[in-house]
Amino acid sequence: MSRYNIPLNIAILLSPFLAGWVALFMGAYDISPTDTLGILFREVVPFFQNPDSPERVIIIDIRLPRILLAGLVGVALSVTGVTFQGIFRNPLVDPFILGISAGAAFGCAISMGFLPQLPIQIMAFVFGLLAVALAYMIARTQGEISRLPLILSGIIISAFFTAMVSIIKFLIDPMKLQNIVYWLMGSFSLADWNYVRIVGIGLLISLVPIFFMRWRLNVMSMGDDEARAMGVNVKRDRLIFIASSTIAVSVAVSVSGIIGWVGLMVPHLIRMMTGPDHRSLVPLSMAGGAAFMILADTIARNLTSFDLPVGIITAIIGAPFFIYLLKRGGRDSWGK
Amino acid sequence: MLEIIDIHFSHSGGDAEILKGISFRIESGNVTVLLGPNGSGKTTLFQCIAGLWRHNSGRILLNGADIGSLPPEKRAKTLAVVPQEHDPPFPYSVLDVVLMGRASHVSLFSTPSKEDYRKTKEAMEMIGIDHLAERPYTKISGGERQLVLVARALAQEAPLLLLDEPTSHLDFRNQIMILKKIRDIVKHKGLTALVTLHDPNHAALFSDHIVMLNAGKALADGPPNEIISQESLKALYGVDVDIIAHNGSSIICPRIQD
Numbered sequence: 001m002s003r004y005n006i007p008l009n010i011a012i013l014l015s016p017f018l019a020g021w022v023a024l025f026m027g028a029y030d031i032s033p034t035d036t037l038g039i040l041f042r043e044v045v046p047f048f049q050n051p052d053s054p055e056r057v058i059i060i061d062i063r064l065p066r067i068l069l070a071g072l073v074g075v076a077l078s079v080t081g082v083t084f085q086g087i088f089r090n091p092l093v094d095p096f097i098l099g100i101s102a103g104a105a106f107g108c109a110i111s112m113g114f115l116p117q118l119p120i121q122i123m124a125f126v127f128g129l130l131a132v133a134l135a136y137m138i139a140r141t142q143g144e145i146s147r148l149p150l151i152l153s154g155i156i157i158s159a160f161f162t163a164m165v166s167i168i169k170f171l172i173d174p175m176k177l178q179n180i181v182y183w184l185m186g187s188f189s190l191a192d193w194n195y196v197r198i199v200g201i202g203l204l205i206s207l208v209p210i211f212f213m214r215w216r217l218n219v220m221s222m223g224d225d226e227a228r229a230m231g232v233n234v235k236r237d238r239l240i241f242i243a244s245s246t247i248a249v250s251v252a253v254s255v256s257g258i259i260g261w262v263g264l265m266v267p268h269l270i271r272m273m274t275g276p277d278h279r280s281l282v283p284l285s286m287a288g289g290a291a292f293m294i295l296a297d298t299i300a301r302n303l304t305s306f307d308l309p310v311g312i313i314t315a316i317i318g319a320p321f322f323i324y325l326l327k328r329g330g331r332d333s334w335g336k
Numbered sequence: 337m338l339e340i341i342d343i344h345f346s347h348s349g350g351d352a353e354i355l356k357g358i359s360f361r362i363e364s365g366n367v368t369v370l371l372g373p374n375g376s377g378k379t380t381l382f383q384c385i386a387g388l389w390r391h392n393s394g395r396i397l398l399n400g401a402d403i404g405s406l407p408p409e410k411r412a413k414t415l416a417v418v419p420q421e422h423d424p425p426f427p428y429s430v431l432d433v434v435l436m437g438r439a440s441h442v443s444l445f446s447t448p449s450k451e452d453y454r455k456t457k458e459a460m461e462m463i464g465i466d467h468l469a470e471r472p473y474t475k476i477s478g479g480e481r482q483l484v485l486v487a488r489a490l491a492q493e494a495p496l497l498l499l500d501e502p503t504s505h506l507d508f509r510n511q512i513m514i515l516k517k518i519r520d521i522v523k524h525k526g527l528t529a530l531v532t533l534h535d536p537n538h539a540a541l542f543s544d545h546i547v548m549l550n551a552g553k554a555l556a557d558g559p560p561n562e563i564i565s566q567e568s569l570k571a572l573y574g575v576d577v578d579i580i581a582h583n584g585s586s587i588i589c590p591r592i593q594d
Contacts, residue, residue, distance in 0.1 A: 089425040212445035219436045222424055225388050229419075230492065231412025231440025276426035279447055 009274060009284060016071050016290035023067045023298040024059065028305070031055050066191035069255065070297040070310070071290035072199045073188070074262060075207070076252040078270075078289025080245035081263030082281055083210055086217035087241050088147055091271075095249045095263035098154035098242070102161035103131025104253040105184055109168040112180050120183065121254040128250035131157050136242065145235070146224065185309030186259035188297050195255045202251035206244045210282065213240065217278040259293075259311045261318045266292055268322070338362040338385075338496060338528060343394035345380055354380045355391065356552040362530060362545060364399075364495075367522050369539040370532045372549035373573050378532050379500070381549065385530065386498055387411045398496060412440035415496035416489035421481040421505055427472035430484050434460055437491035459490035462521060479510030486518065490525075497522070497529040503538065511535075515542045536588050540564050548572050564588065 025036045039059045042048040050056045080095035088097070096102075107127030111120045138153035139145050169177055216237055220227045224234050252259075266289045267281065274284055293310075296317060300310040338361065345355035355377050362368045372378040383389040385396055387406065396404045403414050416437070424433075437459070438452040448456075460466045465483050468476060473484060482502055489497055499518065503511040519542050522529045533539050539546050540560045547557040550572055556563050564586055569577050576591040 091425060209445075215442065215447040216439070216444070218428065218432060219439045221426060222436065226417075226419055227439070228388060228408055229386055229412065229417035230436055230488075231409045233408045237444075271426070276428055277432050 005274065009280065012270065012274070012284045012291075013287045016074075016287050016294060019291040019294040019298070020067050020071060023294050024063055026298050026302055027058070027063060028302075029054070029058050031059065061193070065193045065196045066188050066297065066301075067294055068196045069191040069199060070188050070293045072196070072203055073252040073256045073259065074266075074289035074291070074293025075286045076199075076203055076248040076289075077259065077263040077293075078266040078285040079207055079210060079282060080249050081289075082267040082278065082285045083217065083241050083245045084263075085267055086221045086278060087238055088151060089221050089223065091268065092264070093151075094260070095245065096158075096258070096260070097151060098135045098246070099131035099157035099161065100128040100246060100249050100253065101258045101260075102158040102165070104128035104250065105165045105180075105258065106131075106161040106168075108183050108257075109165045109180050112176050112183070113168045113172040125250045125254040127161075128253055129246060131161055132242070132246045145238070182309065183257045186257035186311030186314075187300075187307065187309045188256055189307045190255070199251055199255055203248055206247040206251070207286075209240055209244045210248075213237065214278045214282040217241075217282070218276075221278075257309075257311070259314055261311075261314045262289060262293060262296075265314075265318045265322055337364050337399055338530070339395075339397040340381075340385070341395045341397065343381065343384060343391045343396070345377075345384055345389065345391045354552050355384070357394070358549070358552070358554050359394075360547050360554055360557045362528060364528045365523070365526050366544040367519055367529045367531060367542060368545040368547060369543040370530065370547050370549055371536055371539050371572065372532075376549045377552040378549050382498060382500055382530075382532055386415065386417045409440045412492060412494065414494055415498055416492040416494040418482075418485050418489045418497065418499040418502060420500055420502070421478055421485060424473060427474040429469065430465065430471050430473050430476065431456065431460070431469040433473045433484055434488045434491050437488035440492065455493065456491045459487045462490060463487040463517065477510075478505045479507070479513065482506060482510070482514055483517070486514070486521075490521065495527055497527055499529060499531040501532050501534065503533065503535070511538065518542075536564060536569060540586055540588065561586065 025031050025033050035055060036059055039050060039056050042050045043056070043060055050060070077095055084093045084095060084097055085091050104124040104127055107123035107125070108120050111118050111123040115123070135150065135153040135157040136145070138156065139150040141149065169180060216232060219230055219232050220234065220237065228234050267285050270281055270285045270288045274280055293314075296313045297310045299317065300308045300313045303313070340358055340360050343355050343358045344353060346353045358377070358381060370378050370381070380389065384391045387403070391404065395402055398414055403411060406414065435448055435452065435456045438448050438456060441452060442448050457466065460469065463483050463486055465480065465487055468480060468484070473481065476484070482505070486502070502514050502518065506514060515538055518529060518531065521527065531543070543560055545557065546560050546563050548555040548563065548568060555571060556568055564579065566577055566579060569575060569588065578589045578591060580587045580589060
């Protein structure tokens with residue numbers, strides 16, 4: 001593997017734009033690429049007015065925000081996957097390892113089951129953060145936090161909130177149960193410009209520290225003691241990484257439900273293709289995650305006449321692709 | 337000069353004291369070897385000096401300044417630790433691993449500069465591993481990996497080097513090679529090195545100074561020819577040995593027949 005395969009890196013960085021472009025004229029309502037381009041052009045360039053046609057509404061108000069939202073959520077899940085794999089020194093860790101997904105699911109279940117006046121998005125966000133904060137506090141022994149207790153307490157918190165969700169599912173009316181189950185599968189069907197704005201701002205704030213500190217992930221992945229001996233303030237830096245990641249994932253989960261697999265797989269794929277150095281891995285995973293999620297969502301919208309939950313699609317296209325890469329790369333693929 | 341003054345250590349919650357007042361001093365430009373059986377407190381002392389564990393009392397002075405309570409970044413500029421070679425979770429290139437030694441010189445929100453690369457390459461050339469730069473760290477031999485970790489410590493540019501059993505996973509040839517290299521570099525760059533070793537023969541061959549540690553106490557310290565004796569090794573390891581003089585150095589030969 002060469003150090004910097006520049007054409008490959010550029011291809012990965014451009015992939016979300018290509019995927020987004022293709023996704024824009026894919027859908028139940030047929031709009032040709034030329035018409036799509038015309039609508040976009042008239043929307044963006046001043047002095048041109050778009051007629052208030054159904055085509056305009058579909059492109060500008062339905063497809064475009066949905067594509068952008070999918071891309072942003074893809075960015076959030078892949079970057080936090082990279083971050084957690086780095087700080088926990090384990091390529092099999094995903095963004096949900098500290099219990100965010102179970103916490104968010106609990107928030108969603110409460111909102112749908114008992115407190116409809118509180119929006120699902122806010123409840124999911126708050127309980128996602130709460131779950132991670134609890135896991136972090138449980139892991140703290142004698143003022144120190146180490147890797148293994150943190151993962152274990154994440155598992156404990158996940159199990160606890162999953163059980164609470166099960167109780168709610170068991171008790172509530174089956175119609176509401178259906179809504180909870182659907183929400184948990186993950187979907188972008190509710191996307192609008194307001195969601196895009198919220199997620200965009202949330203990610204901008206939470207991912208900036210990760211992006212600029214990404215080289216430190218190399219050092220931290222060597223282990224706490226070694227990183228400390230090389231001058232890294234492990235306690236502080238890990239807290240920054242975990243807090244930033246948790247906010248990013250909670251924002252993503254609050255608008256799209258729980259979309260599994262992306263945060264585990266995309267970092268892996270990118271690492272196999274371009275190497276483990278986090279200086280390139282972080283930005284390339286952002287691009288790869290966005291492209292993958294846009295693609296998965298496009299399939300979810302177009303495969304059947306229903307809007308399938310995208311979480312199902314990510315698993316269905318992810319698994320065989322992953323198996324292929326593992327078989328091809330052999331042991332190397334696991335990072336050995 | 338590194339001064340270890342009356343270091344006491346016990347694990348929080350544990351009542352057994354592991355280090356029971358250890359004191360010794362190391363002159364700059366020397367290779368000092370810590371010898372001691374398993375469980376003697378060697379590693380504990382090592383962790384305390386490296387700042388990874390906090391000693392209960394006592395002081396660690398480098399050129400008169402207490403390094404016991406420095407923040408990580410400043411400590412890393414004072415002393416560099418060479419751990420035992422190991423498998424990292426990701427296959428970083430050798431260059432990227434050595435570059436990590438620059439962490440204390442790279443500010444929190446940035447990435448290594450040209451200057452950091454220059455220092456990294458310098459360290460690799462000095463150790464003679466520049467030809468490995470683009471190889472994955474996971475695909476080179478144990479001896480090469482140990483060299484990479486030494487290069488990483490040099491890139492850190494700290495005057496004090498701590499090496500934790502640098503020979504433990506290496507074959508005979510690589511053991512000699514790494515010890516010779518460490519000694520050469522310490523002398524060449526005027527560094528100070530503290531090395532833990534298991535083999536008293538290696539200690540006798542490569543060190544300027546030996547500290548013998550047993551049951552949390554320093555039994556003796558001094559230059560190898562003064563300190564290595566049948567009695568001291570019997571006291572340290574409980575093993576009977578013969579000491580044979582050869583070409584001005586002494587060879588320690590355990591008695592295996594009763």
